[in-house]
Amino acid sequence: MKGGGHEILLIIALILFLARLFGSIFSRFGVPSVIGEIVAGLVLGPSLLGIVEPNEVLKLLSEIGIILLLFHIGLEVDFDILKKTGIQAFIVAVIGAFLPVILGYGVGRYFMGLSDVASLFVGGTLAATSIGITVRILQEMGKMKYRASQIILAAAIVDDILGVLLLTMLYEFAQNGTFQAFSAARYSMYVFTFLIAAPFVAYVAAMAMDFVVKRYGDHRVIAPFLLSLMFFLAYAAEKVGAPEILGAFTGGLAFSRRFRIPFVRNFRVSSLTLDRIEGIIEPLMLVFTPMFFVYVGLEINLREIDFTWNLFWIFLLLSLVAFVSKGIAGIFVKGSMAERFFIGLAMIPRGEVGLIFVELGRMSGIFDASLYAVMIGVVVFTTFIAPFMMRFYINRTGLFAD
Amino acid sequence: MKGGGHEILLIIALILFLARLFGSIFSRFGVPSVIGEIVAGLVLGPSLLGIVEPNEVLKLLSEIGIILLLFHIGLEVDFDILKKTGIQAFIVAVIGAFLPVILGYGVGRYFMGLSDVASLFVGGTLAATSIGITVRILQEMGKMKYRASQIILAAAIVDDILGVLLLTMLYEFAQNGTFQAFSAARYSMYVFTFLIAAPFVAYVAAMAMDFVVKRYGDHRVIAPFLLSLMFFLAYAAEKVGAPEILGAFTGGLAFSRRFRIPFVRNFRVSSLTLDRIEGIIEPLMLVFTPMFFVYVGLEINLREIDFTWNLFWIFLLLSLVAFVSKGIAGIFVKGSMAERFFIGLAMIPRGEVGLIFVELGRMSGIFDASLYAVMIGVVVFTTFIAPFMMRFYINRTGLFAD
Numbered sequence: 012m013k014g015g016g017h018e019i020l021l022i023i024a025l026i027l028f029l030a031r032l033f034g035s036i037f038s039r040f041g042v043p044s045v046i047g048e049i050v051a052g053l054v055l056g057p058s059l060l061g062i063v064e065p066n067e068v069l070k071l072l073s074e075i076g077i078i079l080l081l082f083h084i085g086l087e088v089d090f091d092i093l094k095k096t097g098i099q100a101f102i103v104a105v106i107g108a109f110l111p112v113i114l115g116y117g118v119g120r121y122f123m124g125l126s127d128v129a130s131l132f133v134g135g136t137l138a139a140t141s142i143g144i145t146v147r148i149l150q151e152m153g154k155m156k157y158r159a160s161q162i163i164l165a166a167a168i169v170d171d172i173l174g175v176l177l178l179t180m181l182y183e184f185a186q187n188g189t190f191q192a193f194s195a196a197r198y199s200m201y202v203f204t205f206l207i208a209a210p211f212v213a214y215v216a217a218m219a220m221d222f223v224v225k226r227y228g229d230h231r232v233i234a235p236f237l238l239s240l241m242f243f244l245a246y247a248a249e250k251v252g253a254p255e256i257l258g259a260f261t262g263g264l265a266f267s268r269r270f271r272i273p274f275v276r277n278f279r280v281s282s283l284t285l286d287r288i289e290g291i292i293e294p295l296m297l298v299f300t301p302m303f304f305v306y307v308g309l310e311i312n313l314r315e316i317d318f319t320w321n322l323f324w325i326f327l328l329l330s331l332v333a334f335v336s337k338g339i340a341g342i343f344v345k346g347s348m349a350e351r352f353f354i355g356l357a358m359i360p361r362g363e364v365g366l367i368f369v370e371l372g373r374m375s376g377i378f379d380a381s382l383y384a385v386m387i388g389v390v391v392f393t394t395f396i397a398p399f400m401m402r403f404y405i406n407r408t409g410l411f412a413d
Numbered sequence: 414m415k416g417g418g419h420e421i422l423l424i425i426a427l428i429l430f431l432a433r434l435f436g437s438i439f440s441r442f443g444v445p446s447v448i449g450e451i452v453a454g455l456v457l458g459p460s461l462l463g464i465v466e467p468n469e470v471l472k473l474l475s476e477i478g479i480i481l482l483l484f485h486i487g488l489e490v491d492f493d494i495l496k497k498t499g500i501q502a503f504i505v506a507v508i509g510a511f512l513p514v515i516l517g518y519g520v521g522r523y524f525m526g527l528s529d530v531a532s533l534f535v536g537g538t539l540a541a542t543s544i545g546i547t548v549r550i551l552q553e554m555g556k557m558k559y560r561a562s563q564i565i566l567a568a569a570i571v572d573d574i575l576g577v578l579l580l581t582m583l584y585e586f587a588q589n590g591t592f593q594a595f596s597a598a599r600y601s602m603y604v605f606t607f608l609i610a611a612p613f614v615a616y617v618a619a620m621a622m623d624f625v626v627k628r629y630g631d632h633r634v635i636a637p638f639l640l641s642l643m644f645f646l647a648y649a650a651e652k653v654g655a656p657e658i659l660g661a662f663t664g665g666l667a668f669s670r671r672f673r674i675p676f677v678r679n680f681r682v683s684s685l686t687l688d689r690i691e692g693i694i695e696p697l698m699l700v701f702t703p704m705f706f707v708y709v710g711l712e713i714n715l716r717e718i719d720f721t722w723n724l725f726w727i728f729l730l731l732s733l734v735a736f737v738s739k740g741i742a743g744i745f746v747k748g749s750m751a752e753r754f755f756i757g758l759a760m761i762p763r764g765e766v767g768l769i770f771v772e773l774g775r776m777s778g779i780f781d782a783s784l785y786a787v788m789i790g791v792v793v794f795t796t797f798i799a800p801f802m803m804r805f806y807i808n809r810t811g812l813f814a815d
Contacts, residue, residue, distance in 0.1 A: 017651045019473060020480075024644035031637040039629070068470055071421060078422075227437070234699040235433040242426035249419045294693040295700070297636040 022063050023072070029055060030301035038151075045147045046398060048301045052308015057315075065309045073306035076299035077143055078245050078259040083292050084146050084164065085263020087155060096158060099344045100165030107166065107340030107358050108173040111137035114332040123325060129382075131181055132372045136386050137333045139174030139364035141394060142167040142256065143303065145357050148398045154411050159350045163357045166340075168260065172202060174364040175254055178371065201251040209244055209258060213265030216240050221280045224287075233284065234291045254364065310366070311391055315384060322385055329389045334359055349408045356404055359397040365390040424465050425474070431457060432703035440553075447549045448800060450703045454710015459717075467711045475708035478701035479545055480647050480661040485694050486548050486566065487665020489557060498560060501746045502567030509568060509742030509760050510575040513539035516734040525727060531784075533583055534774045538788050539735045541576025541766035542569040543796060544658065545705065547759050550800045556813050561752045565759045568742075570662065574604060576766040577656055580773065603653040611646055611660060615667030618642050623682045626689075635686065636693045656766065712768070713793055717786060724787055731791045736761055751810045758806055761799040767792045 029051040034044030055063040063069075115134025119125040125133065145167055149160045176199065220236050223229060241259050248258030266280060266288060341355025369386045372378035378386065405411060431453040436446030457465040465471075517536025521527040527535065547569055551562045578600065622638050625631060643661050650660030668682060668690060743757025771788045774780035780788065807813060 017648055017657065020476070020644040020648040020651075020657070024641040024648065027637040027644070028641040031634050031641075035625075035629070035631055035634060038631075068473055071470055074422070223437075227441070229437055229440075231699055232433050232437060234696045235429040235703065238700055239426045239430040239433075242422040242429070246419055246422040246426065249422075255419065255422070290692065291696040291699075294636045294696055297633055297693075298640055298697070301637065 019068055022069070025055060026051070026063065026069075026302060026305050027298065030305045034301060044151065045144055045304050046395065048304035049308040049394070051301075052305040053311060053313065054308075055305070056309035056311065058308075058311060058313040063309060065306060069302070069306060069309070072299060073303040074245075074255070075242075076296075076301065076303035077256055078241055079292060079296045080143060080147065080300045080303070081256040081259040082241050082263035083296055084142075084150075084155075085260040085265075086267050086288070086292070088161070088164070088264055088267050096162045096165060099346075100162045101169060102343050103162060103166035103340045103354060103358065104169035104173060106343060107140065107337050107355075108138045108170040108177070110336035110339060111332060112177065114336050115329065118325075118328055118332060122328065123382075125382075126377075128181070129372075129377045132368060132377050133329070133382075133386065135174070135177050135181055136365045136368040136372070136390065137329070137336065137361060138177055138368075139171050139361065140167040140337070140358045141360045141365070142171060144360040144394055144398070147300075147304075148401060149357070152402070152405070154405075157411050159346065159354055159410075160357075162344060163354055166354075166358060168257070170358075171254055171364055172257065174368075175252070176202070178364070178368055198252050202253045205248060205251045205253055205257075206261065209247065209261040210265045213240060213244060213262040217266050217280045221284045224284055225281065230284075230287060233287050237288060237291065238295075307366075307394075311387060315380075319381075322381055326385050326388050326392075329385065330392050333361065333389055333393050349410045353401070353404055353408075353410055356397060356400050359400070360394045361390045421470055424471070427457060428453070428465065428471075428704060428707050429700065432707045436703060446553065447546055447706050448797065450706035451710040451796070453703075454707040455713060455715065456710075457707070458711035458713065460710075460713060460715040465711060467708060471704070471708060471711070474701060475705040476647075476657070477644075478698075478703065478705035479658055480643055481694060481698045482545060482549065482702045482705070483658040483661040484643050484665040484668075485698060486544075486552075486557075487662040487667075488669050488690070488694070490563070490566070490666055490669050498564045498567060501748075502564045503571060504745050505564060505568035505742045505756060505760065506571035506575060508745060509542065509739050510540045510572040510579070512738035512741060513734060514579065516738050517731065520727075520730055520734060524730065525784075527784075528779075530583070531774075531779045534770060534779050535731070535784075535788065537576070537579050537583055538767045538770040538774070538792065539731070539738065539763060540579055540770075541573050541763065542739070542760045543762045543767070544569040544573060546762040546796055546800070549702075549706075550803060551759070554804070554807070556807075559813050561748065561756055561812075562759075564746060565756055568756070568760060570659065572760075573656055573766055574659065576770075577654070578604070580766070580770055600654050604655045607650060607653045607655055607659075608663065611649065611663040612667045615642060615646060615664040619668050619682045623686045626686055627683065632686075632689060635689050639690060639693065640697075709768075709796070713789060717782075721783075724783055728787050728790050728794075731787065732794050735763065735791055735795050751812050755803070755806055755810075755812055758799060758802050761802070762796045763792045 030048045033047035033051045033054075035047070037047030037050075038044045054060055057064070112131065112134035115137050116130045119130030119133040120127065123130075123133075142164070146155070146164055149155050149163070154160050155164075216236070217240075220232060223232055241262050244258035244262040245255035246258070248261075249255040266285070337358040338352070338355035340358060341351045341353070344351050344354055346354075366387070369378065369383060369390065372386070373383045432450045435449035435453045435456075437449070439449030439452075440446045455461055459466070514533065514536035517539050518529075518532045521532030521535040522529065525532075525535075544566070548557070548566055551557050551565070556562050557566075618638070622634060625634055643664050646660035646664040647657035648660070650663075651657040668687070739760040740754070740757035742760060743753045743755070746753050746756055748756075768789070771780065771785060771792065774788070775785045
């Protein structure tokens with residue numbers, strides 16, 4: 012067990028401790044603990060202390076965290092509600108993904124004088140909602156079971172897919188200077204096939220696992236087999252070009268208590284196994300999920316941002332685009348006005364997919380250093396502010412008060 | 414979340430699945446599942462399929478596994494039994510650590526014609542028992558609570574420390590050609606200080622955690638704070654030159670139900686918190702601990718061993734040394750003859766510290782390729798065979814039958 016490189020244990024110890032400490036302190040002041048975790052990342056990372064640098068190991072642990080979170084969210088999806096909200100969610104997702112692209116393109120092209128590709132990258136960065144942050148906040152507030160929350164979740168998943176689809180096309184466009192309808196269609200087909208196949212695979216695996224548990228009384232198989240399945244689905248999703256969190260999410264769906272495959276209504280995972288699964292997922296989530304949000308904080312270097320007035324106005328304008336475009340998307344949903352606005356608010360935080368856009372923009376030379384800083388700033392700003400707005404809005408309007 | 418390097422998720426999925434599958438199958442045939450897990454490593458690793466290679470990420474996950482295991486073992490230590498077995502365990506450890514070194518040195522020096530240093534490395538490889546494997550077997554058989562098992566555990570911990578101490582001295586000797594009593598004394602002092610200080614630190618942390626849980630009703634702090642403490646203690650142990658598993662073990666001790674610091678008898682971690690801790694540790698262990706044993710299998714490449722008769726006899730002779738030296742150590746313990754032999758048997762499996770000896774021997778040029786192969790062979794052989802012997806012996810003699 013000896014010999015070199017053990018600093019990583021100290022780093023993980025620090026991250027786990029600070030993330031929970033900040034999370035709990037923030038919680039006590041009514042702030043979602045996810046923000047405390049991002050702040051822990053800012054404190055440990057290059058922005059403040061500079062003790063911890065993002066690396067491959069921490070990245071993997073943070074991915075495990077987001078995979079567990081999305082699996083858990085899938086596990087809790089209520090299909091009866093989803094059936095009723097499907098079209099609503101789709102409307103929110105499509106409007107909420109394309110509006111930021113169009114408005115962002117406009118700002119880039121006409122206010123900042125960028126090229127077409129760069130302008131589309133600016134818009135694309137603002138297309139996808141961060142499922143992780145939004146749903147974590149709803150979960151912490153105990154609001155996941157409401158219809159509006161289910162629409163938000165479904166819409167966030169759909170616009171993540173749209174975001175990745177857009178990224179794939181734009182990236183190709185940036186590389187070759189041409190748009191290839193063929194590969195976009197092929198990509199869409201892959202993702203679509205995955206979305207159909209994954210729940211079946213997960214469902215069969217769930218039934219097999221449940222059989223082993225009941226037949227041999229060996230409940231020790233649950234934890235390793237469950238994680239194995241999660242990681243496999245995440246990998247498979249990534250392989251077909253979808254975000255890996257989509258794989259984890261579909262896996263969770265297949266295990267959820269209300270999941271049924273048409274015509275095989277009689278086969279369901281036993282309630283005892285499901286209880287055990289929940290008992291396994293919870294401690295794993297408490298350890299790994301904060302790692303993801305700490306990692307978001309680690310990846311930001313506030314010191315690198317060279318603040319000028321010009322950048323500041325662009326930042327404000329793009330933040331406005333980020334807020335307004337999602338806000339508008341919510342209005343087209345059926346429901347009370349309070350619900351509509353809340354859905355728009357909840358779609359505001361950008362996260363993983365947005366950061367990937369920014370990163371690819373920088374790597375391919377489309378974004379220069381200052382544009383890169385501004386775009387990261389906008390993504391971070393939406394992530395920081397939206398939870399406060401959501402909380403404030405809920406308290407103010409008495410939404411979900413029943 | 415996208416972009417490169419996601420094969421690792423597939424690899425972890427494969428490892429988790431196969432380790433549990435083999436573990437459960439082996440279990441059903443009465444073989445400890447730890448052997449199934451090592452076999453899973455041999456199958457996935459360079460020995461058979463060659464799909465998975467040892468790497469830094471898997472190494473970290475396997476370390477987390479062994480840290481969790483040792484913490485859990487510490488948690489279950491019964492201090493009343495340990496108080497009664499302290500001297501007995503010390504005798505087993507000292508004899509069981511020095512006898513293999515002397516006998517191994519003799520074989521190396523006079524049968525194989527090796528240098529003094531190389532001969533001492535041969536002996537040193539056989540000095541330390543693998544706590545992980547031995548205790549895992551006892552745990553799986555539900556025998557941890559017996560006096561003999563407590564002696565075995567304590568002796569394995571002490572001889573691990575002796576093994577690492579020996580390694581530190583020998584390594585320095587190999588590098589400089591001189592033995593430095595000063596640095597050995599300093600090292601011993603560090604480790605001793607750690608052994609005194611660590612349980613206090615862990616105890617204070619445990620009390621603080623328990624206070625937060627009760628005062629704020631926030632039980633979400635338990636899982637992250639507990640792992641943070643474990644990793645910190647593992648890191649601190651490694652920092653003072655002790656094996657990191659020692660840190661995890663002392664941490665577990667401080668949380669155990671029977672742990673008391675003199676004069677502060679009234680402060681104890683509440684039973685509710687301890688129940689929660691056990692509920693958290695179990696799923697984490699089921700996921701991570703097999704990773705360690707799979708990693709042991711991954712690190713072995715059976716194909717690299719060039720089998721000749723000469724090597725075979727040396728292998729047999731050293732295996733005999735490995736078996737006999739530990740077997741003799743058990744005889745000096747008080748108790749029934751059956752107990753004495755069993756203690757000797759249980760001390761046979763070599764593991765982590767032995768493999769570190771072999772690795773350092775190879776890296777510093779003391780072991781050539783064939784000697785390296787033989788030494789790994791002996792370590793693996795003891796690891797494979799001892800569990801069968803332990804099982805057979807228990808069934809045959811009816812030990813622990815009460």
